[in-house]
Amino acid sequence: xxxxxxxxxxxxxxxxxxxxxxxxxxxxxxxxxxxxxxxxxxxxxxxxxxxxxxxxxxxxxxxxxxxxxxxxxxxxxxxxxxxxxxxxxxxxxxxxxxxxxxxxxxxxxxxxxxxxx
Amino acid sequence: xxxxxxxxxxxxxxxxxxxxxxxxxxxxxxxxxxxxxxxxxxxxxxxxxxxxxxxxxxxxxxxxxxxxxxxxxxxxxxxxxxxxxxxxxxxxxxxxxxxxxxxxxxxxxxx
Numbered sequence: 001x002x003x004x005x006x007x008x009x010x011x012x013x014x015x016x017x018x019x020x021x022x023x024x025x026x027x028x029x030x031x032x033x034x035x036x037x038x039x040x041x042x043x044x045x046x047x048x049x050x051x052x053x054x055x056x057x058x059x060x061x062x063x064x065x066x067x068x069x070x071x072x073x074x075x076x077x078x079x080x081x082x083x084x085x086x087x088x089x090x091x092x093x094x095x096x097x098x099x100x101x102x103x104x105x106x107x108x109x110x111x112x113x114x115x116x117x
Numbered sequence: 118x119x120x121x122x123x124x125x126x127x128x129x130x131x132x133x134x135x136x137x138x139x140x141x142x143x144x145x146x147x148x149x150x151x152x153x154x155x156x157x158x159x160x161x162x163x164x165x166x167x168x169x170x171x172x173x174x175x176x177x178x179x180x181x182x183x184x185x186x187x188x189x190x191x192x193x194x195x196x197x198x199x200x201x202x203x204x205x206x207x208x209x210x211x212x213x214x215x216x217x218x219x220x221x222x223x224x225x226x227x228x
Contacts, residue, residue, distance in 0.1 A: 004159075006159075033216070040221075041220075041221075042205055042218035042219060042220055042221050043160070043205075043218055044218075045215065045216065045217075048215065056215065088157070090159050090160070092159075092216070105150060105162055105165045106150065106162070106207075106209070106216050107162060108152075108159035108160045108161070108162075109159050110158055110159045111157070111158065111159045113157065
């Protein structure tokens with residue numbers, strides 16, 4: 001099983017709304033990632049969690065707030081977003097955490113298509 | 118941050134033709150990954166490469182990890198219409214915590 005599950009698949013939210021994106025994997029992976037992808041562009045790294053601790057924050061605005069409640073779950077809390085934040089948000093996981101060992105393939109979920117109006 | 122140069126940006130080929138795309142970097146990577154992404158979907162892992170010089174196949178796909186660890190290529194043989202999509206290379210850094218993507222190659226196959 002190489003499945004990373006993201007919910008919801010589509011989300012439309014107003015600029016004053018608070019919403020959350022969810023990501024789940026049951027592969028025992030110790031690293032989980034959030035990426036943002038604009039149309040016709042490659043995914044851009046936002047956050048990396050390794051062993052449930054935030055290890056990388058790629059200077060993401062505070063209106064995006066990640067959370068890793070346990071080793072299988074990763075959330076992205078959204079608040080006061082702007083229309084330019086509309087994008088495909090991708091979650092990924094890999095077995096290897098920071099300074100860890102093991103396979104390093106990263107598997108992606110299907111993404112959440114976010115539209116901010 | 119690290120940059121991966123992927124080429125070509127797009128290809129329009131006839132069904133049955135072979136395809137080749139590559140990625141180069143100014144930095145060394147420990148792992149190279151190749152993904153295919155369909156519109157509105159997440160990237161799907163095609164091939165993973167772990168050692169310099171490694172040549173790996175997955176059906177009609179063949180990829181190689183360059184000997185300098187700064188480049189990789191992907192070949193698709195006998196293309197079919199379902200090969201249409203965007204192909205991304207990605208390099209994983211030594212710490213194994215950052216995956217950097219190339220700009221993507223958009224493949225279009227004419228039946």
